[in-house]
Amino acid sequence: MKTIRQIYEALRMATQSVVINKVRTLLSLLGITIGIFSIISIFTVLDAVEQKIRDNVDKIGSNVMYVGKWPWTPEEGQTEYEWWKFVNRPSVSTKEFQEASELIKTAESTALAVSIYNITIKSGNRSRKEVELIAATYDYPEMRPTEIRDGGRYFTPMESNSGAQVAIIGTKLAEDLFDDVDYAIGKTIKTNNISVTVIGVFETEGTNMFGTSYDEQVLIPYTLARSFVNLSWYDKDFIIKGKEGVATADLIDDIRSVMRRLRRLPPSAEDNFAVNESSGILKQVESIFSMINLVWGFIGGLSILVGGFGIANIMFVSVRERTALIGIQKALGAKSYTILLQFTFEAVLLSIAGGAIGLFLIWIGTLVATYGFDFEIGLTLKNIVIGLGISSAIGAVAGIFPAYSAAKMDPVRAMSK
Amino acid sequence: MRRRYVIGTNVVNALDGVSLTINKGEYIAIMGPSGSGKSTLMNILGCLDTPTSGTYVLNGVDVSEMGDDELSDVRNREIGFVFQTFNLMPRYSAVENVALPLIYNGVGLRNRTHRAETALENVGLGDRMEHKPNELSGGQRQRVAVARALINDPSIILADEPTGNLDTKTSIDIMSLFEQIYKSGNTIIVVTHEEDIARHARRIVRLRDGKIESDMDNPNPTMA
Ligand SMILES: Nc1ncnc2c1ncn2[C@@H]1O[C@H](COP(=O)(O)OP(=O)(O)O)[C@@H](O)[C@H]1O
Ligand SMILES: [Mg+2]
Numbered sequence: 001m002k003t004i005r006q007i008y009e010a011l012r013m014a015t016q017s018v019v020i021n022k023v024r025t026l027l028s029l030l031g032i033t034i035g036i037f038s039i040i041s042i043f044t045v046l047d048a049v050e051q052k053i054r055d056n057v058d059k060i061g062s063n064v065m066y067v068g069k070w071p072w073t074p075e076e077g078q079t080e081y082e083w084w085k086f087v088n089r090p091s092v093s094t095k096e097f098q099e100a101s102e103l104i105k106t107a108e109s110t111a112l113a114v115s116i117y118n119i120t121i122k123s124g125n126r127s128r129k130e131v132e133l134i135a136a137t138y139d140y141p142e143m144r145p146t147e148i149r150d151g152g153r154y155f156t157p158m159e160s161n162s163g164a165q166v167a168i169i170g171t172k173l174a175e176d177l178f179d180d181v182d183y184a185i186g187k188t189i190k191t192n193n194i195s196v197t198v199i200g201v202f203e204t205e206g207t208n209m210f211g212t213s214y215d216e217q218v219l220i221p222y223t224l225a226r227s228f229v230n231l232s233w234y235d236k237d238f239i240i241k242g243k244e245g246v247a248t249a250d251l252i253d254d255i256r257s258v259m260r261r262l263r264r265l266p267p268s269a270e271d272n273f274a275v276n277e278s279s280g281i282l283k284q285v286e287s288i289f290s291m292i293n294l295v296w297g298f299i300g301g302l303s304i305l306v307g308g309f310g311i312a313n314i315m316f317v318s319v320r321e322r323t324a325l326i327g328i329q330k331a332l333g334a335k336s337y338t339i340l341l342q343f344t345f346e347a348v349l350l351s352i353a354g355g356a357i358g359l360f361l362i363w364i365g366t367l368v369a370t371y372g373f374d375f376e377i378g379l380t381l382k383n384i385v386i387g388l389g390i391s392s393a394i395g396a397v398a399g400i401f402p403a404y405s406a407a408k409m410d411p412v413r414a415m416s417k
Numbered sequence: 418m419r420r421r422y423v424i425g426t427n428v429v430n431a432l433d434g435v436s437l438t439i440n441k442g443e444y445i446a447i448m449g450p451s452g453s454g455k456s457t458l459m460n461i462l463g464c465l466d467t468p469t470s471g472t473y474v475l476n477g478v479d480v481s482e483m484g485d486d487e488l489s490d491v492r493n494r495e496i497g498f499v500f501q502t503f504n505l506m507p508r509y510s511a512v513e514n515v516a517l518p519l520i521y522n523g524v525g526l527r528n529r530t531h532r533a534e535t536a537l538e539n540v541g542l543g544d545r546m547e548h549k550p551n552e553l554s555g556g557q558r559q560r561v562a563v564a565r566a567l568i569n570d571p572s573i574i575l576a577d578e579p580t581g582n583l584d585t586k587t588s589i590d591i592m593s594l595f596e597q598i599y600k601s602g603n604t605i606i607v608v609t610h611e612e613d614i615a616r617h618a619r620r621i622v623r624l625r626d627g628k629i630e631s632d633m634d635n636p637n638p639t640m641a
Contacts, residue, residue, distance in 0.1 A: 009520045016508065328504045331465060332565075333493025333521035335486045412465050415504060 006335075010342035015349060025350060028314035031307025032354030032391060033361075038300035040379075040387040041362050042293055048377035049289060063242035063251055064143050064278035067092060067100075067259065069235055071274035089272045092238040094231070096262055097137075100238065103261070106246045106254040111140040112222060114236045116229060121218065122190045123177045131173065132217045133191065135225030143239045143278075146214045152185050152200025155221055163223030168200040172215040189218075192228045196220060248277065304390070307354060308398040315347050315402035326406050327414025340400075340407035347399020348392045355391025359384055418471035418481075420457050420627075431457040432468070433627035439606065441572070444599045444638075446615035447608045449624035455608045456577060458624065462606060463496050463575045464488045476572055493521050497566025501578035503558045505550040505565075511537055512546045515565045522569060536564040540594060556587035563594055567603075574598060577608045592617045596640065613639070 066072075069089040074081045094112065101110040113136035121128045134140075138160040148154055148168060159166050167189065169177075174184040184198045202214040225231060242251040252275050259273055319326070326339060362379055369375045420432040431454045439445055449455050460466035461473055464480055467488075473481045480491055498504075505514045516524075516533035524532070537546055540560040550558055559579060566574050576595070580588035596617065599605050607618060615621050616639045623630040 003523075005520070005523050005525065324504075325506060328506065329517070329521075330489065331463075331492060331498055331504070332518045333489050335489045335521070337486075338521065412460050415500075 006338050007341055010338055011345050011349075013342050013346075025314070025353070028310040029307070029350060029354030029357065031303050031305075031310045032351050032394060033307070033358040035300050035302075035304030035307050035394075036355040036358035036387045036391055037361055038296050038303060039390065040359060040383050041365065042296045042300070043383045043386065044362055044366065044377060044379055046289060046293070047380060047383065048375070063246065063248055065240045065242070065251060065255055066276040066278065067238040067240065067255060067273055068276070069274065072276045086274070090263075091232070091234070092236050092273070096259075097236075097238050099262055100255075100258050103258045104240060104254050106243055106251050108241045108243045109139040109142050110241070111137045111143055111239045112236055113137070113140055113239060114222070114225060114231060114234045116225065116234065119191055119218070121173065121177065123187060126177050128173060128176050131191075133225070134217055134219050135222045135231075136219060137222045140219075140239070143241055144214075146205050147203040148200040149181065149203055151182060152198075154200060160221045161223060163221050163225075163227055165194065165196040165224060166199045166221070167196040168202060168219045169198055170202050170215040170217050171204045173218065174198075174201045191218070194224075194228050196224070252277075304394055307351070308394045311347050311350055311354075311395060311398040312401060314350070315343060315399050316405070318346065319343060319402045319406040322406075323409065323414050323417040326409050327411045327417065330409065330411035331415060336407040339409075340403045343403030343406050344396055344399045347403065348395035351391045351395025351398065352388055355387050359387045418461065418468040418473060420454075420461060420466070421469045430627050432461070434471075435624075435627070435629055437622065437629065437632070439573075439604065441604055442602055443620060444595075444605045444618045445607070445620045445622060446618035446635075447606065447622050447624065448610060448612075448615050449630070450610065453624040454627040455610075455624055457627075459575060459577050459606070459608045462573065463498060464491045489521070493518055494569060495572040497569070497571040497574045499559070499562050499566050499574065499576035499579045501581040503550070503555075503562050503582070505558060505561060507550055510547045510549055511542060511553070511561045511564075514550070514561055515568055518565060518569050532568060533564070536568050537561070539567075540564045554587075555583050556590055559583060559587075559591050560594065563591070563598070567598065572604060574603055574605045575608075576605070578610070579607065580609070580611070580614055588614065592639075 069091055070086050071081075092112070097110070097112040101107065104110070113134055116133040116135065118129075119131045119133045121131050138155065138157055141154065149171075152168065154168065155164070155166060158164070169184065169189070171181055174181045177189065178184045178187060181201055184201050187198050188195050189198060190196075202219075205214045240251070240255060242248070255275050256271060259275075260271065263272060265272065329339065359379065366377045366379050369377045418432055418435050419430065422429040422431055433454075435454075435458060447455055447458060457466070461468055464475070464483075465488075467473070467481050467483070471481070472479050475491065475495060478491075480488065483491065492498075506517065509517070512530060512533045515536050516529040519529040519532065534543075534546060537543060540563050542557060542560050542564065545553060545557060545561075548557075550561070553561065559582075563574075566576075574595075579595075580591055583591060592614065595605055595607070605618070607614065609615050616635065616637075618635055619638055620632070620634050622632045
């Protein structure tokens with residue numbers, strides 16, 4: 001009880017001192033603030049990214065493969081991306097797609113998709129430039145599922161196969177063209193002099209980890225695209241979703257052997273196609289982030305170190321200024337540990353205040369990102385606790401030395417200061 | 418007791434064999450010219466310092482070999498200090514200042530405040546409870562210090578030049594306060610170089626060069 005009270009008193013005195021020296025205090029906290037800001041903002045962004053990745057994987061399943069000319073990452077054992085090699089590879093043809101779909105036994109479903117960029121979409125007197133048009137076969141949404149808003153629908157197999165003039169558009173696009181998303185259904189939009197009827201609008205998706213989003217895209221049947229562009233000029237994605245329970249490696253092996261067979265590659269020849277894991281891009285994103293992490297973490301660590309010295313310094317000043325008072329306290333019966341606690345608490349409190357400012361800035365940042373840029377991100381309790389934990393630890397370490405110098409003061413000499 | 422200060426090759430025998438017995442309930446003045454060792458003796462009596470050799474027995478307990486934290490405890494319980502420069506905490510109110518020693522004794526806030534208020538009333542500062550030291554006159558500040566010295570019901574009230582920073586009239590007030598405290602059974606040791614002040618005590622010890630020059634009863638104490 002006696003000890004608890006002493007701790008409480010130390011805490012109270014420490015608080016008073018922190019409150020009194022506001023400006024000086026704030027300045028000395030800058031290092032901790034910057035440090036906690038950098039470290040916890042990485043954690044926060046990382047958590048958000050991880051959440052997105054997990055959401056994506058949950059949505060499409062982890063065993064979705066993309067077969068095409070281009071590997072997403074430098075090939076195994078290569079540090080350089082050998083684009084000159086890839087550019088001359090043959091694109092996946094419609095015929096190959098059809099044959100391979102039959103032959104790949106481990107596939108649950110397959111789709112062929114092509115992206116046509118920089119399309120202008122018109123409706124009445126309104127138009128939107130730089131729209132991405134995706135032409136895909138019927139099963140495509142299984143690889144990239146996004147719900148269609150109530151009132152709309154997906155293509156029928158019939159529409160898909162015959163190349164009916166129908167489209168499903170993103171919410172952002174629908175808003176831009178029709179003001180109200182719900183007005184879009186049944187309306188006609190024009191692209192490349194072809195009129196298509198909007199039969200559905202995707203639910204708002206937000207920007208995904210691929211930097212793309214259905215929100216500003218138009219999805220049309222693959223066969224429809226053939227009627228107005230020469231698809232052999234375009235790189236197509238052959239997308240394969242593996243059967244449940246099939247290991248990724250087995251799926252890849254199956255795809256490779258089928259593709260090599262179709263292309264009649266001799267055993268000595270290298271693959272002239274790439275099999276990309278949908279999670280591969282996520283891994284890439286993660287590796288980029290781990291780099292950013294390292295750099296940012298280093299900056300954060302450095303700031304915290306500087307901040308620690310700042311706090312130690314301000315505490316030494318504080319101890320020097322209050323030498324006489326420390327003497328009085330000791331003369332009246334304060335023990336060394338009471339003084340030690342008092343000054344250590346003060347340092348911890350300072351440091352926590354510095355960290356809290358950093359966390360507050362992050363919180364503002366998350367609000368801006370979420371409501372301003374539509375990138376959903378939140379400051380989690382876990383990260384708040386980590387941030388305050390690091391702050392208090394730094395405060396305690398930085399404060400212990402000045403606090404010790406105060407605690408071991410000789411009362412007579414201290415009082416005469 | 419001896420207390421030797423060594424600074425480089427320079428050795429100062431601040432107390433050069435002092436032997437003194439002070440009984441409970443005495444009112445004693447320690448006098449002597451500047452540098453005679455008054456403060457050194459006072460620090461040892463107040464358990465702020467320990468003798469280089471010899472022993473100091475306080476209330477039957479040898480405190481001369483105690484460690485810092487033990488001495489803190491003894492100071493807290495047994496000694497009430499009154500300093501020349503008052504030594505109050507500038508940001509604390511009168512009540513908080515008086516209550517400060519109780520914190521180190523683990524007394525709770527309500528009990529502490531209540532006792533501090535009573536102590537302040539006893540020194541005539543019942544209407545200055547919430548004042549900060551800089552809102553009080555010198556005499557009032559010293560009264561706060563006296564109230565603080567008395568708060569833990571100590572064995573000794575130790576006053577080092579308690580009137581050194583006060584004018585004559587205020588000094589008389591403080592000395593009458595000491596008289597009153599003495600009469601209620603407290604032990605008072607006043608260190609002073611002023612004859613007028615010393616004459617309030619019932620016994621006067623004179624120091625010179627770290628030794629006791631004389632130790633006499635004062636048959637005609639000044640009654641303030
Ligand atoms: N901390 C110290 N270090 C060195 N010498 C000291 C110290 N304190 C006191 N002295 C010396 O001890 C002697 C006695 O000092 P002090 O007890 O302060 O005398 P007084 O209070 O009677 O003036 C003086 O010569 C003084 O210089
Ligand atoms: Mg002196």
